[in-house]
Amino acid sequence: MTPGKTGNTGRPSTARSVEEHCAHVERLLDPLSSLPPVDVSPEAALGRVTAADISSPVDLPLFRNSQMDGYAVDAASLDTIPVTLPTRGVVAAGPGTPPPHEPGTAVRIMTGAVIPDGADAVVPVEDTVVDGDYVTISRRRRTGEYVRERGTDVTKGTLLLPAGTVLTPRHIALLAAVGSQTVSVRALPRVAVVTTGTELVPAGRSLRPGEIYDSNGTALSVSATANGGNVVSVIHSDDDSATFRAILTRAAAIADVIFTSGGVSMGDFEVVKETLAPLGGEFVHVGMQPGGPQGTAVFDGVPVLNFPGNPVSTLVSFEVFARPVLRRAAGLPSLEQPRLALATDVTSVAGKRQFLRARTTGETVEPVAGPGSHLVAAMAWSNVLIDIPADVEFLAAGELVEVWPL
Amino acid sequence: MTPGKTGNTGRPSTARSVEEHCAHVERLLDPLSSLPPVDVSPEAALGRVTAADISSPVDLPLFRNSQMDGYAVDAASLDTIPVTLPTRGVVAAGPGTPPPHEPGTAVRIMTGAVIPDGADAVVPVEDTVVDGDYVTISRRRRTGEYVRERGTDVTKGTLLLPAGTVLTPRHIALLAAVGSQTVSVRALPRVAVVTTGTELVPAGRSLRPGEIYDSNGTALSVSATANGGNVVSVIHSDDDSATFRAILTRAAAIADVIFTSGGVSMGDFEVVKETLAPLGGEFVHVGMQPGGPQGTAVFDGVPVLNFPGNPVSTLVSFEVFARPVLRRAAGLPSLEQPRLALATDVTSVAGKRQFLRARTTGETVEPVAGPGSHLVAAMAWSNVLIDIPADVEFLAAGELVEVWPL
Numbered sequence: 076m077t078p079g080k081t082g083n084t085g086r087p088s089t090a091r092s093v094e095e096h097c098a099h100v101e102r103l104l105d106p107l108s109s110l111p112p113v114d115v116s117p118e119a120a121l122g123r124v125t126a127a128d129i130s131s132p133v134d135l136p137l138f139r140n141s142q143m144d145g146y147a148v149d150a151a152s153l154d155t156i157p158v159t160l161p162t163r164g165v166v167a168a169g170p171g172t173p174p175p176h177e178p179g180t181a182v183r184i185m186t187g188a189v190i191p192d193g194a195d196a197v198v199p200v201e202d203t204v205v206d207g208d209y210v211t212i213s214r215r216r217r218t219g220e221y222v223r224e225r226g227t228d229v230t231k232g233t234l235l236l237p238a239g240t241v242l243t244p245r246h247i248a249l250l251a252a253v254g255s256q257t258v259s260v261r262a263l264p265r266v267a268v269v270t271t272g273t274e275l276v277p278a279g280r281s282l283r284p285g286e287i288y289d290s291n292g293t294a295l296s297v298s299a300t301a302n303g304g305n306v307v308s309v310i311h312s313d314d315d316s317a318t319f320r321a322i323l324t325r326a327a328a329i330a331d332v333i334f335t336s337g338g339v340s341m342g343d344f345e346v347v348k349e350t351l352a353p354l355g356g357e358f359v360h361v362g363m364q365p366g367g368p369q370g371t372a373v374f375d376g377v378p379v380l381n382f383p384g385n386p387v388s389t390l391v392s393f394e395v396f397a398r399p400v401l402r403r404a405a406g407l408p409s410l411e412q413p414r415l416a417l418a419t420d421v422t423s424v425a426g427k428r429q430f431l432r433a434r435t436t437g438e439t440v441e442p443v444a445g446p447g448s449h450l451v452a453a454m455a456w457s458n459v460l461i462d463i464p465a466d467v468e469f470l471a472a473g474e475l476v477e478v479w480p481l
Numbered sequence: 482m483t484p485g486k487t488g489n490t491g492r493p494s495t496a497r498s499v500e501e502h503c504a505h506v507e508r509l510l511d512p513l514s515s516l517p518p519v520d521v522s523p524e525a526a527l528g529r530v531t532a533a534d535i536s537s538p539v540d541l542p543l544f545r546n547s548q549m550d551g552y553a554v555d556a557a558s559l560d561t562i563p564v565t566l567p568t569r570g571v572v573a574a575g576p577g578t579p580p581p582h583e584p585g586t587a588v589r590i591m592t593g594a595v596i597p598d599g600a601d602a603v604v605p606v607e608d609t610v611v612d613g614d615y616v617t618i619s620r621r622r623r624t625g626e627y628v629r630e631r632g633t634d635v636t637k638g639t640l641l642l643p644a645g646t647v648l649t650p651r652h653i654a655l656l657a658a659v660g661s662q663t664v665s666v667r668a669l670p671r672v673a674v675v676t677t678g679t680e681l682v683p684a685g686r687s688l689r690p691g692e693i694y695d696s697n698g699t700a701l702s703v704s705a706t707a708n709g710g711n712v713v714s715v716i717h718s719d720d721d722s723a724t725f726r727a728i729l730t731r732a733a734a735i736a737d738v739i740f741t742s743g744g745v746s747m748g749d750f751e752v753v754k755e756t757l758a759p760l761g762g763e764f765v766h767v768g769m770q771p772g773g774p775q776g777t778a779v780f781d782g783v784p785v786l787n788f789p790g791n792p793v794s795t796l797v798s799f800e801v802f803a804r805p806v807l808r809r810a811a812g813l814p815s816l817e818q819p820r821l822a823l824a825t826d827v828t829s830v831a832g833k834r835q836f837l838r839a840r841t842t843g844e845t846v847e848p849v850a851g852p853g854s855h856l857v858a859a860m861a862w863s864n865v866l867i868d869i870p871a872d873v874e875f876l877a878a879g880e881l882v883e884v885w886p887l
Contacts (some may be wrong), residue, residue, distance in 0.1 A: 118686075118715070121703045136855055144747040167750055169679035169720075170689040185748035186791070187680055189691045200747050226849075229858045235860070244704040245796065245887050249861035251696035252792055256684045273575035274593055278523075278662045283576040285595045287543055290657035297527045298650040314575075341550040341606050342591035344573055386658055390651065411628055444634075452635040455642070455655035465633055473866070478589070481651050 080291035092465065093395065093428045096361045096369055100396045103371055103378045107331055107404035110262035125240045131233045131253050133227035137460040139190045140168075146181040146203060146210055147194035150218040159211045164403035166191065181210050190222055205432040212217035223463030229253075239406055261406035263305035267326035270311045271346050272320060272384055275310070290367045290451065291336035291389045292464060295382075298393045299334070301404025314338065314346040323350075334397065337384025340368040347381050356381070362465050363428045364446060366392040386451045391430050395462060406436045412462070414475040415440040421463065421470045428465040432457035433478065440478055457481060488564030492749065497803065498871065499834045502626050502767045502775055505804045509777055509784045513737055513810035516668035519635025523656045529666035531646045537639045540632035545596045546574075548627040550588040552609055552616055553600035556624040561581050565617045572597065579764055594629055608658050635659075650734055653870035667812035667878040669711035676717045677725060677743040677752050683717070696857065697742035697795045701788075704799045705740070709811025714757035719746065720752040729756075734782035740803065746774040762787070768871050769834045770852060772798040792857045797836050800866060800885060818868070820875045820881040821846040827876045838863035839884065846884055863887060 091099070108132040112126030123313045141147065152160060158183040166173040168187035175176045176182065176193030184190065184197060198215040204211045229235065236246055236252065242258070250258055268291075275289035276282060299306050307329050312319040319338075319339045326333050338347030339358055347371060356372030358381070370381030382392040399409060418441035432454050433442045440461060444453035459478040463470065470476060484885075497505070518532030524570030547553065558566060566587040572579040574593035582588060582599030590596065590603060602622040610617045635641065641659065642652055648664070658663055670754035674697075681695035682688060698715045705712050713735050718725040732739050745764055753776060754764045762778030764787070771794040776787030808815060824847035829835045838860050839848045846867060850859035865884040869876065876882060 115591050118702055121706055135857060137688065142853070144707065165749060167863055168691070168699045170691045218642065223853065223855050228856045235858060243887065244700060244707055245861045245863065247703045248696055248700035248792060248796055250856050251684065251699035252694055252857040253696040278657065278660045282543065284544060284578045285574070285576045288658055288660040290654050293657035294650060294654035295522050297653045300527055301650055340592060342593065343571060390654055401484060422651045447548070449548070449629050450516060450634045451541060451655050451658040453639060454696060456652045457651065479648065
């Protein structure tokens with residue numbers, strides 16, 4: 076291969092392996108992992124990740140209470156049954172301290188109500204017959220039966236949830252039960268997306284020849300959202316460097332990381348590369364398919380990942396470089412990458428790590444359509460990427476490959 | 482057992498199996514499954530479920546375009562290589578139709594740009610050397626190489642996504658690529674939550690003796706949200722029937738389904754039962770632990786599920802009765818209920834289907850703490866419910882049990 080002589084069109088001098096570029100991106104995006112935690116209400120905490128260990132501020136149950144609707148008694152009164160005891164009022168669930176229990180009497184009590192001091196068992200209402208101010212009890216109960224002792228679920232200071240817990244309804248129910256008004260969770264990195272390319276038009280506009288819909292903004296936006304990003308801005312820039320720079324300035328003011336698409340390869344009008352390379356941006360060729368042309372930069376102190384513009388290249392670049400870092404920053408667990416058996420033979424290009432769009436039903440995995448980075452439907456119909464190492468040119472059906480869930 | 486003589490305290494005459502009550506709830510909530518679909522933008526469609534098949538309104542690619550930055554040629558010109566061809570202008574990606582290709586010339590072309598009529602291959606820039614108005618090409622290319630033909634990904638009318646697709650970023654990228662402004666998705670049923678009990682106070686208030694924090698509102702709210710519900714209201718009612726009824730009236734005006742907690746069992750102050758039974762509500766005892774007392778009603782035309790008030794009973798009731806129906810209404814797939822081996826012996830109560838809080842690491846499953854319906858922390862620390870049939874009293878370690886994921 077002979078490099079072209081034209082300005083920006085030559086293959087970039089820097090070539091990197093996927094592993095090297097991943098490590099570079101991880102260093103660049105490292106500040107995302109130390110964003111200060113935020114306080115949210117339990118109601119708003121679904122799917123968020125605890126920033127620190129959470130200990131209980133109270134005992135649970137908060138006080139000794141009845142497990143049943145029935146009668147609070149002292150178990151010693153039930154030595155002989157049936158037994159008829161005089162009744163002494165009613166304790167409902169709700170505020171207030173009931174008077175102390177008189178041995179040999181029974182107090183009507185509701186589920187969750189405070190057990191009077193001196194009572195030590197509850198007789199369920201099913202085992203009683205009331206007659207005026209007396210109750211006849213037909214079944215013996217041991218000391219402690221149907222009594223929920225204070226602190227038998229958790230005691231004050233007990234670790235409720237360790238740092239790093241992805242909050243589900245059952246966790247949030249516990250936080251509410253101990254009276255948490257707020258919970259400290261990992262911040263969601265603020266993400267700005269900038270798409271480039273004069274051929275791109277928004278949905279709803281009629282297309283002229285040569286124009287296509289701008290899908291990368293939407294694709295990167297929802298991909299970031301699905302992986303712990305808080306998308307604060309999605310903007311399209313034309314291929315004018317001043318415009319692009321003005322958009323980056325606005326994005327950097329409100330975001331922790333910026334993703335761009337397009338303008339990084341070997342055409343004559345690579346606005347991203349032309350704008351950011353003079354500011355220290357690095358534009359490299361990564362040994363992968365799709366997604367070879369990649370860039371990174373820091374703009375106004377904010378890290379920027381520059382993905383290529385082909386829709387499939389953009390999505391695969393996000394999956395390989397951005398998703399792991401974004402999930403880690405948000406505290407989300409990394410996704411499992413199981414090894415599955417190929418359903419068919421697969422060929423690959425030497426020197427390039429391939430991420431083939433593929434479908435699996437859990438047992439085997441089969442590529443969907445070809446490697447073309449324009450095959451958006453084929454990507455939509457895939458549910459995994461097959462990761463084929465750079466030094467592999469052929470894999471036979473039945474061989475195990477690592478797959479990345481989509 | 483002898484029923485008590487007091488007003489509302491007797492065991493309800495109606496007793497139901499879990500299966501019978503499930504079927505009853507399904508019929509009651511059936512209208513949720515036929516809510517009219519809604520149109521949302523692709524950006525807002527993450528996790529939503531397509532309401533109908535979606536076919537492509539366009540071909541993809543939309544037009545014949547270049548896969549590389551390079552030179553568009555007619556492959557016949559490359560019969561002998563190296564070959565030097567005169568260059569004829571530049572075609573960038575963007576609006577416009579380039580002039581027809583002159584055989585024996587080369588046109589500089591960018592990735593994604595329209596291929597001039599008559600050209601049938603693209604030579605990547607890496608295989609070229611430019612000298613003034615001429616380009617020397619060092620490698621032969623076949624007809625069609627690096628040319629993306631119109632419609633090779635999808636053709637107009639192709640089924641893109643079937644009805645019932647849970648939309649992920651790759652699906653949404655495809656919708657954006659075909660220019661969708663909106664996507665028709667299943668409605669999220671509007672859910673109102675009403676908690677009852679004078680013992681309940683909101684987080685942040687200091688507790689008097691006998692009071693506890695109102696956790697059921699939060700628990701039911703986030704549980705509904707996590708399973709396709711659109712929570713429109715979460716309100717606490719005291720045990721006054723007029724207040725409760727006024728709250729239900731407001732909730733019914735804005736919700737498709739109402740969940741209540743508390744006030745359904747055998748105490749003296751069962752506001753839910755006392756209010757809704759005279760309006761046709763059914764209050765029954767379901768053969769299950771926890772969650773025995775259950776109610777259903779229709780209020781102002783809106784179905785109401787009345788769960789018991791113990792926090793664990795409330796959550797388990799939601800999991801057993803509400804979650805499957807809510808997910809189906811939202812179009813979400815039902816959750817798998819795998820069979821796992823017990824790590825320890827387990828005993829159960831004859832005649833009651835048990836839902837034991839338990840932890841699994843994927844291989845075996847082990848109960849967490851006891852069956853008490855007040856053990857909120859034990860529920861938080863569980864990740865499944867073990868489903869023990871009503872007719873089983875003992876299961877030995879190693880036996881297989883069905884588990885419900887939490």
